[in-house]
Amino acid sequence: MSGELLRISGLRAGYGRIEVLRGIDLRVERGEKIVILGPSGSGKSTLLKCIPYLVRPWSGEIHIDGLQVSPEPNTLRRIRASTGFVFQQYNLFPHMTILRNVALPLELNKEMPRREAEKSALSVLNMLGLGELAGKYPLELSGGQQQRAAIARALAVDPKLLLLDEPTSALDPELRYEVVETLYQVAKQGRSMLIVTHELDFAEAAADRVVFMDEGLIVEEGDAREVLGHPRKERTERFLRRLRSRLNSFPPSN
């Protein structure tokens, strides 16, 4: 269980004429958990979406487990079947039960028969403590439950790499907690994860490495505790200071 899982080199991407990523190089080792930090608009989310080509890069190369990501349909399906993506807004399918949401990708990607897919989906839901919600529909659940179900859906196909795009940002503080708990649980299982988040506690406790981005570039990266505790770059330090003061502003520190 070692060696390189993801390699991104010279990645540029954007929307219309606006360049959002201005040359990103990043390596992720197998089993590594990386937290990506940065102010809004720094390109974190775009970087994450470029990996399974949910956003088409302008240039640069992405390799996952030795396979180069390309728009060729078969390659793309293989890549997407081996990466799990968790969206900020959960994006579950509202017309299907939680169980169907989690089982469907297994049926389509792994060509599992329905019964088997649902059995395997249920075991993932049980693992995350969501077994009782299997028969419910997404919009009957709280945001936190929906996001945990979305994590279950991404995990069900046993992805080599789990990509999480601000999984707690859309949630109220008390709902964030249960999602963060789930993230810890998933992190402990040794799966490679790339997480865009502002949950500094999680980054400190669970991440192997922290990457700080600003204005479409990686400004600083390194051991999580090091970057969070003693950032080398001024921009990182300023960002962390602002983030912490915002988090601690309730109750007001006198």
Next chain:
Amino acid sequence: MAEGIPVTMELTLLSFALGLALGAILAAARVFGSKPLSVVARSYIEFFRGTPLLVQIFFIYFSLPAIGIKLDAFAASIIAIGLNSASYQAEILRSAIKSIPEEQYLSAESLGMTTVQTYRFIIFPQAIRVATPALVNEFVALIKYTSLASIIGVAELFRRTEYMVSYTFMPEIYLLSAVIYLAICLPTSQFSKMLESRYAIPGYRRALV
């Protein structure tokens, strides 16, 4: 007069079915088609929505024979009403598909679904729920529009009402025919409500509040 009811229902069902089939093709042409194809579909829709149904019925029944297409009154009515309804049904279906948010596509893509799978399992099942109330509305409208077929001599409910009035000299009978139309339309709308709640996405209303 009662014999007119099955004829009215037949006219409605057949023209609705024709409208749905053609409407689905037109909607597909607008959503998935190339630019020229989409322009053709759009022109069709604008044409049939922008001209009176009565004129369309007359054109098909009286003008087409001039180029050798001769239809009996019943067939001409079904085709005219069906072609007309297609334009409305196409727009209902198209806007239902368009109403499904971009995130649903992205989510399906992220799970490795193909475009066909995405539409089949994710987009269409949601879109059809969005479209159902409007489609039933269109169906109810057709029940009433079929009365226009009386003008070219189809012996449906309204035509038979007119026979009765001319035999009996009792214009009150028009009111009776209105009641019969109402008796057909009301349960249809009720049925639609039932259908909607049966297939509603659980929690959807709550999520909107």
